Amino acid sequence: MEAEREIAGEVERDQEEAYWKEGVLYQLYPPSFKDSDGDGWGDIGGMLEKVDYLAELGVSAVWIGPVCDSPMEDNGYDIRDYYKIHEAYGTMEQMEELIAKLHERGIKLIMDLVINHTSDEHEWFEQSRLSKDNPYRDYYIWRPAGEDGGPPNNWRSFSEELAWEFDERTGEYYLHIFDKKQPDLNWESEAMRRDIYRMITFWLDKGVDGFRLDAINMISKDPAFPNAPEDARHPRGQQFYKNGPRIHELLRELHDETFGRYPGTLTLGEAPTVTMEEVVRYTAPERKEMDMVLQMELIRLGKDFGDPWKIDPDWTPAMLKESIVRWHKEVFGRGSYALYLNTHDHPRMVGTLFGQRLDRQKGNSKGLNEAAAKAIGTFLHTLPGTPLVYQGEELGMPNANYRSPNDYRDKATVAAYKRLTGKGESHDDVLASLHARSRDGARSPMHWTRGEQAGFTTGTPWIPLNPEGREANAEDEQNDPLSVFNHYRRLIELRKQSPVPTRGDLIMVPLEDEWMFAYIRETEDERWLVLVNFSEQARECNINAEWAYLAKTEELLLGSWVGERSDLLDDRPFRLTEKGCRLHLLPYQSAVYRLPTQS
CATH class of the missing domain: 3.90.400.10 (Oligo-1,6-glucosidase; Domain 2)
Structure with missing residues (x-):
């Protein structure tokens, strides 16, 4: 009888897991999403107000950042009590109501699970x-x-x-691998592990559908605690506390004692600094460790690892293409990963596209921002892997360009300003670096309306509103068929209607221009062509004769370009030439075409 239940559970899990492969995940950053009581801090009451908004967007699951009791030294990633909701966020009863209301609309709830460390006040x-x-x-x-x-x-x-x-x-x-007020848990202790498993079961019993596992590949440390080589890359010692000797054993036990007993539970691991083979070991279904890991390479492109406040001078779009192809070739179909281009820990892409410092002083800033946001969305939703949308991304919210160092709240950002100006760098140059690199740029409050405080709160926000981009707000965009919101909504619908994004192979079309992307996603029954121009200038290039058939593409599934609001002619992007064809794309133009299936 027990064996029959196990088989039934596996079948149920196989059926349930489709939602995270075929759907879209949405990341909600609690302090900045919606405030319901006027204290300037986002809360669960605000989340409850916006459940229908999430349903209209069409997302399959919502990942909310940590809301457990915390002294807030690290915005909730320093947990003081796993069984209690932090008072600024609301009550356990509200949390239970949120789970129920999301479930009523067919949306899963994913919690942030921080189990590498706790607060020193735990x-x-x-x-x-x-x-x-x-x-x-x-x-x-x-x-x-x-x-x-x-x-x-x-x-x-x-x-x-x-x-x-x-x-x-x-x-x-x-x-403490993180702040000194975040001591690392000892996963060698069986008693500690049992208490962690009891806590996870508590939340699963409340109806939570899964967890984003924070810093999960750091729970196993080298028991010898050796000194790190002096020439090791920062942070020194990471080779001894990432992907440690017992990591897979511990993850399998964690699964068997918790997630595996609740069919359909999603586990999404934050696992920085992993090889492709390690990703497969973490996420291969038969290993029963995690369902997915976060693909963290794309979000870090353009970052100078020698100085996190600088842009990598050697970065090129070829690195972006290489990363996409490598993850597809070495992981896709063997393991699983979630892709994201915006998050609470990195600046928003609109305004800092892959490290570019975009000039918005000339031309149609609003039009460029909209087109860039749609290009980013088209790219994210048509790549192999599960898309993860960060709040405000679906509105095209630009990165917050704060005018004063006093507007920043992140400890590392404030310290960087003092350190860099103390070394003699100019105020303006340092502020430009903070704009390009501070994670506070993505943490400004959501824009719900054009009204006071952007509809986020009736009080004073905990962090200033974005001084730019007020036109990117939910109320206006929900009613505008050409908005970024409705572009994202259509992308999510396309993903649900076709197996191509979920299961399709990836074929990159070679292009001479590095800022232009063309790729084919195909299954046995359907083929898509995706075009994206990641430049704020119109660009064109030749395509070899073997790809000339693409010029005959006719069925446009979804497209966007800067001129769409001016009723400019939707110029066909391909031109046949004697030697093949030529591709021409407008600034930030993106398009998804259905191709004829190959005979």
Whole structure:
């Protein structure tokens, strides 16, 4: 009987999992989504107000950032109590109502699950630091001083400090890969793991449909805690705390004890610095570790890893194409991944497209922003992998270009301004760097209306509104058939109607111009051609004779270009020539065509 239930559960899971392969996920950043009580801080009440908005957009699941009780040293990624809703967000009853209302509209709810570390105010850690023989001591990673009397090793945290904090009460150090107020949990402790599994089951019993697993490939550390080579890339020591020796064993146990007992539960892992083979090991269905990982390469293109506040001078669009092709070739069909081009941890693409500093002082800024947003959306929704849309992306909200360093809230951003200006860099140059690189650029409040505070709150927002782009708001765009919102809605519909985005092969059409993209997605029964110009200038190039048949393409499924609001002629992008054909695309033009199937 037990075996029959297991088989039935596997079948049910196979049927349920289609929603995350064929649908679209939506990331909701709680502080900035919608405030319902006028305190300037987004909350669950605000989410409840906008459930119908999410249903109209057509998303299959909503991932909400952490809303558990927290001292908010890291915007909720420092959890103090896993079983309690942070008071600024509302109540557990509201959370249960949100789950129910989303389910009524066929939308799943995905929670952020932070289990690599907790807050130093968590009860477990407060007990752990009382004495070396406390029952909770083993819940965290404590080590005596090294041979030189200093920290146990030379690892550095993501905040660029030593990853060890000395605690005077017991005379030992605890490990914190992130901030010193976020001590790492010890996944070698079976008692700690059992408490984590009980907590996850608590949320699954409430109807949560899945989890985004924060920093999940960091839960297994090298037990020897060796020193990192001095020439290792920042942060030093990451090769010893990412993809560690027991990571796959721990993930399988985590699945078996929690997610695997609730058919249809989605697990989406944040796993930076992974090889393609590691992605497959993490997400191959038969291994039962995670369903998907976040494909983090695209969002980082253009970033200078030697200096996170600079743009990589050597970046080219060829790197973007190479990443897409490599993930498709080495992972697609063997494992699964979610693609995203906007998130709460990176600047918005509109205004900083893959590291470009776009000039909006001339010409039709609004038209360019709209066209760029639609091009980004077309690209995201037609690539292999599951699309993840970040709040406001579907409106074409531009990156927040704050006029003063006082408008920023992110600790790293504020510290960078002080450090860079202290080194002699000009105020204007540093502000330009912050605009291009600060994650606060994506954390400005959602624009719901053209009215006061953009309809986000009746009070003072916790972070200033974006000083630009007020025309990108939900109320206007829902009523405008040519808006970015309705472009995204049609993209989501196309994905649900056709197997091409979910299962189709990928064939890149070679082009001479690096800013122009042309690729074919095809299954046995259907073929699409996708064209995207990622430049704010019109561009054209020749295409080899073997691709000349593309000029006969006639069925346009979806298209956008800067001139569409001026009723400019939808110029056919291809021109036949004696040697093949020529492709011409308007600024930020994008198009999806249905091709005849090959005989």
